[in-house]
Amino acid sequence: MIVYEAPKWVPQLPNRPDNIPIGDFILNPAYGRADPNKSNPPYVCGLTGKGYSVTEVASRVEFAARAIKKVLKVDDINKGGQAAGFSEWEKVVGVYSINCIDYLPLCYAVHRVNGITSPANAAYNADELAYQLRDSNARALFTSVPLLDTALQAANAEGVKIPKENIFLLPIPDVLTTEEMRRKAQGFRTFDDLVEEGKKLKEVELLSWGESYSREKVAFVSYSSGTGGLPKGVLISHFNMITNIVQVIEYSKSFRDFTKPTRVLALLPQSHIYALVVINQTEPYAGNSAVVLPKFELESFLKCIQNFKLSFLFLVPPLMIVMAKNKGILDKFDLSSVKYIMTGAAPLTEELSLEMTKLYPWIKVVQGYGMTESSTVVCFTSGIDIWHGSSGCILPGIKCRVVNAQGQDVGENEPGELLVSADNVVIGYLNNQKANDETFIVEHGHRWLRSGDETIIKKSSSGNQHLFVVDRLKELIKISGFQVAPAELEGHLLNHPKVADCAVIPVPNDKTGELPKAFVVLNPGFEASKETAAEIMKWVADHKSKHKRLGGGVEFIDAIPKSPSGKILRRLLRDKERERRKKEGAKL
Template identity: 50%
Template sequence: MVFYPPPWVPKLPFDPPDSVTIGEFMRNEIYGRRPIAKSRNPFTCGLTGKTYTVTESHKRSDLVAKALSKIMGWEPNVDSPWDKVVGVFSFNTIDYLSVLNAVHRLSGIATPANVAYSAGELEHQLRSSGAKALFTCVPVLDTALKAARAVGIPDDKIFIMDLPHHSNKTSFKTVDDLIQLGHSVLDLEPLNWVKGQGARQVAFLCYSSGTSGLPKAVMISHRNVIANVMQYCLFEDVSRRKYGVETQVELGLLPFSHIYGLVVVAHSATWRGDEVIVLPRFELTDYLRAIERFKINYLPLVPPIVIRMLGSKDLLKKYDLSSVRLVFTGAAPLGKETVVELLRLYPNWHVGQGYGMTESATVVCSTSEHDICPGTSGSLVPGTRAKLIDQEGREITEYGKPGELLVQSPSVTLGYLHNEKATAEAYIWDEDGRWLRTGDEVMVTKAPSGYEHLTIVDRLKELIKVKAHQVAPAELEAHLLTHPAVDDCAVIAVPDERDGEVPKAFVVTPQSMASRKNEDIAAEIIKHVQDHKAHYKWLKGGVEFIDVIPKSPSGKILRRLLRDKEREGRRAKGSKL
């Protein structure tokens, strides 16, 4: 049984353009963007108020592109895009999208990297993507330099993004330096793309945590992003019209390096003329102050931030948050109880959820403000089809029965870079065409409105969601096995009040460690992870020693049994689950 968007969802007015860059789509009104004259300033710093108009942002992007052309020796219509890969390893800034568009103006590829990465993790991304240059910022410059130098990126190909309250007095060129240089460079020739090039050519290499080993590079085409911007905006326009919203002020806190922040916030918001208030990182006071100061209407968040708010009610009372109309969460499910508690505090707010993934270039389904069903992730966006299959691969044809979600959409991406096996497993063909296997267990039900809604039941891929980050247990397990005190291990997600979920390791020690104290070994293992992995991958759930890791006859770790063991232990201690 194939599921479709509800009848109230408009159809795409035209096929997503397949022969232009994302930047051209974002700035050219013929493709449907809100008229520039009626648009708000696209990005405003939530700490200083610094901002640029739409026209100024476009000009800055053009000048950065010209400077990169001069420094890197790149021309728009010469050489392969794979010869022009640029890494971006920075907190959110008001120039972030301008830099990405500048890379695309040269027919290059941008690879945004998680700012929480360690030097080793960033090195993996730069090396596997073939990055030739890197944009970073002062707070993470040391990490960036270690990784860049390890892969042979010279210092004169490293550029600094401006961050508020951070001095840029370094020997590296800044974005403003590039803009100044761009004024002295001749204009670039127009891109000469052929029909369909935007559908085939990679725009972004975004790294998905995957289920095994190191993160995999998802190849996202220009058309993939263009399609999802159209899909998501068209879906939201229905409720925006109902509430008389032409443009609004949105929060830009989610990392632009993550597909959620990259597409839903940085691209979709500005394409429809909204203003994004950019915050480089989450600090509760700065966050609340920005909402009050800039009268933010729309808060795209992740559940741990909502939980943090509910745990800080006295602080919330000090700020005027009456401008907020909609809170939208993604990356992990938001429980009904949490929604109810938030609405007790702010009964005039609307709270919705969405679901998507890097491989779908973000939004698959979303909540519309006029059809909210707490606990679900809303309905399919325009141009999307879905079906559920059981463990035997049979299609599920009834409501309320969970199965693995398969998705068709023009935003479904090209596959994984240099990983044909993983691509063949995730992107499959049948008589109905090409489908993305999400690896997530989903249930379709009818909401009280009578429309179909999707509920995320479980993650077949076993990813651990730490705030807006995803952690692959297999990556941590491979690292743990390099420690002499670990003979075998398994990592699971355990609930955490602050972060939503955190990793916990179950460890089997070798006989040679029998004389040592478990607490000493656990401390060494925890430090082993902290020394080599990003902070969100740290074993904040602790280390538990076990005689044997439960596995299936084929050797697959039976994590469900470990989760059951963890729940039983928490119940025995009286912990909240």
């Protein structure tokens, strides 16, 4: 067995508490977080500047927990609610909101009563949100004013058990709402209302978690397509997240000074595992402010960097493309405070990394690799050994293997699927034993996560082993950092009366990284015309989130290539598309 681990200069992973919730770890100095008296406010609104100190956030969490306990009708939080006839899976709270400063405090308040939170992509439509709420058995839902209509539709969907009185609003700046939105939101209680209500209620009893309890206690159910298929609930324990936070901190000490509090950009969706762990928990734990923006608009993005003197930008490749192509606009703002840009969620090309370094020489570009199933980060670039195009070195406490198609371990410079074993690898999938069996395997005395990604380990001139992501063995399409499963779109396309068979693959796109393209076999009697293609694209646009639309177009073919067992051979379609683009001189 060939095992790859962190470089020798990376500190050993220290012991971590395994009997506390993640919120205590982030906010309580007893567990190693930066001194609250010397820390910046954990979450600051990038539009208004509003924020709360560490102590104030902790108080808001406690007060909100009292009210949430009352809403969920939980009598005994230390028995999973069993005394009240509730299991832990009847204390799931869905969170469907744009970014805001109370997003994580809400999650901590739910955890405070031994509950579970399930973050949902704010780009979801009602059907997609309903699927997640139904699958996770959510009993309450927190949303924000601009998303209220969609949230209400989902809450009223068949099989969803959320009454109107259990729908709450997270406070956001008024500039993000309209008068009509605010009118519709009247009568719904807000997170602030729950905090005020909690001040009048009795304290929540202390959680009495025994040793190792947080290793198996679910904190978040985040939805991912994993190595393929429809979205699945990923069971992330408190200890999984605590571990990854410590791993990132220890590794980052090689190039970041955590003794001086700073401010970082928190623009990426808080529901996404990258933002949830790396930005909105690791940075506050280190004493820094996560400066929250609700969405990307170039001017507000640049003003935020300038006004708050942000030192670290967490981005995805499509946003870096915007920066590269709009240097004239960026030069009008003072971006001198920025020391690093970290990118993740989708691969960053060597070419773009080098271009950014050339355009903005005072900024170092680093890249990370991870997945929901590893509670985020497996490896990322250290500022002391930047290799453009690489995903950096492995974090402490993580063991990796690279195996070929026959399951044999391979050495440096040989491609194969990445396997990961560590305390940050999640518990598994919710109610999906088949996916668990396919994704998590036990070999050589360790439990391994199959990444579904083809990778190569190479040694840099400094002697450090770097991980390069070559291709995805899994069939996911990455669009602006979001995962889209071809099977989901194919299943929807097959419901169209003109579609006999279909397959969906990714095609390159400068703005989003990739876009879905559909290969379609029509039923007899229908014409393969531009009008039919437009009709099929509209069929997807009318029923799916914006990022799932067929931006790569529709191509009609005679038959979908399949294996003898009936599996779609998307690789052949990708090769076909690559050859076509090559002939046309398009980007591959």
